[in-house]
Amino acid sequence: MARLIHHSKLAISRFSISASRNGRFLSTSSDKSNGPIGSAKAGIVEEAETVQLPPPPTEKLLVIGGNGFVGSHICKEALNRGLTVASLSRSGRSSIQESWANSVMWHQGNLFSTDSWKDALKGVTSIISCVGGFGSNSEMYKINGTANINAIRAASDEGVKRFVYISAADFGVVNYLLQGYYEGKRAAETELLTKYAYGGVILRPGFIYGTRRVGSMKLPLGVIGSPLEMVLQHAKPLSQIPLVGPLLTPPVNVNAVARVAVRAASDPVFPPGIVDVYGILRYSQQK
Numbered sequence: 447m448a449r450l451i452h453h454s455k456l457a458i459s460r461f462s463i464s465a466s467r468n469g470r471f472l473s474t475s476s477d478k479s480n481g482p483i484g485s486a487k488a489g490i491v492e493e494a495e496t497v498q499l500p501p502p503p504t505e506k507l508l509v510i511g512g513n514g515f516v517g518s519h520i521c522k523e524a525l526n527r528g529l530t531v532a533s534l535s536r537s538g539r540s541s542i543q544e545s546w547a548n549s550v551m552w553h554q555g556n557l558f559s560t561d562s563w564k565d566a567l568k569g570v571t572s573i574i575s576c577v578g579g580f581g582s583n584s585e586m587y588k589i590n591g592t593a594n595i596n597a598i599r600a601a602s603d604e605g606v607k608r609f610v611y612i613s614a615a616d617f618g619v620v621n622y623l624l625q626g627y628y629e630g631k632r633a634a635e636t637e638l639l640t641k642y643a644y645g646g647v648i649l650r651p652g653f654i655y656g657t658r659r660v661g662s663m664k665l666p667l668g669v670i671g672s673p674l675e676m677v678l679q680h681a682k683p684l685s686q687i688p689l690v691g692p693l694l695t696p697p698v699n700v701n702a703v704a705r706v707a708v709r710a711a712s713d714p715v716f717p718p719g720i721v722d723v724y725g726i727l728r729y730s731q732q733k
């Protein structure tokens with residue numbers, strides 16, 4: 447027993463493990479016979495030698511539609527969170543002149559021709575798709591549905607771990623007027639839940655407000671959106687009223703959508719599935 451204790455003391459004094467602030471330092475002090483145990487007894491803690499470990503693998507986020515209204519806020523948020531960020535869209539680089547835009551890798555490609563954007567998937571660990579739009583019913587189905595289905599399939603084939611899709615909340619009667627839009631959104635959601643049962647997140651915001659750029663002009667949509675959000679976020683039961691209820695869905699700030707989307711794309715324990723407007727508001731308020 448005494449021999450066993452003697453041996454373990456020796457072993458401890460030969461190897462000391464110290465954690466630096468970023469937890470990446472491992473030290474061995476085989477040549478210090480007095481080691482940290484002896485020093486600690488005397489009330490002195492010696493600084494450990496450090497051995498550099500390789501940096502943790504970096505997360506690379508691809509934002510499809512990163513030059514759009516929601517997408518540009520997502521790129522900025524992801525960069526602030528320390529992710530490597532790339533964007534893919536038909537027009538490529540954003541016209542935004544802010545400094546963060548220089549840190550994004552801008553790819554040009556069209557989701558309808560896979561060859562034009564295969565390269566953009568290299569090394570990507572997660573994707574957020576902001577692709578969507580309006581037009582005739584068949585155009586809306588294609589851009590909201592088919593384009594995103596193409597992206598989800600290619601990402602899954604390439605082994606991308608997480609995929610977040612910016613979908614849209616139901617708007618009751620409006621769903622009938624914008625049939626192609628909602629049918630496309632739901633078709634893309636179904637594909638995502640199938641291909642990404644564990645790493646797929648669908649955000650369903652209603653109206654998204656913030657500063658939207660139209661050419662060189664900035665539209666302050668928050669002037670209407672912000673007060674409506676204040677009132678309607680506390681009126682959830684009203685949204686259950688048939689037909690008109692969904693029109694009372696609270697608007698959400700574009701920064702809140704961006705925050706939740708980036709978290710959903712980078713946090714491996716973020717629950718997969720659908721996040722409605724109230725969920726977006728709740729998650730965005732969490733630290």
Ligand SMILES: NC(=O)c1ccc[n+]([C@@H]2O[C@H](COP(=O)([O-])OP(=O)(O)OC[C@H]3O[C@@H](n4cnc5c(N)ncnc54)[C@H](OP(=O)(O)O)[C@@H]3O)[C@@H](O)[C@H]2O)c1
Nearest residue numbers: 511513514515516535536537556557576577578614653654
């Ligand atoms: N804004 C809202 O109030 C709101 C509300 C609810 C849900 N949503 C949803 O949120 C998402 C983002 O909305 P948003 O307002 O940010 O739209 P947006 O500004 O029009 O952005 C759409 C993005 O998709 C890209 N894109 C379109 N077709 C593409 C294609 N074939 N291949 C590659 N990229 C393509 C566009 O860039 P290029 O034109 O350069 O290709 C653009 O960057 C959409 O799915 C929308 O339905 C928006």
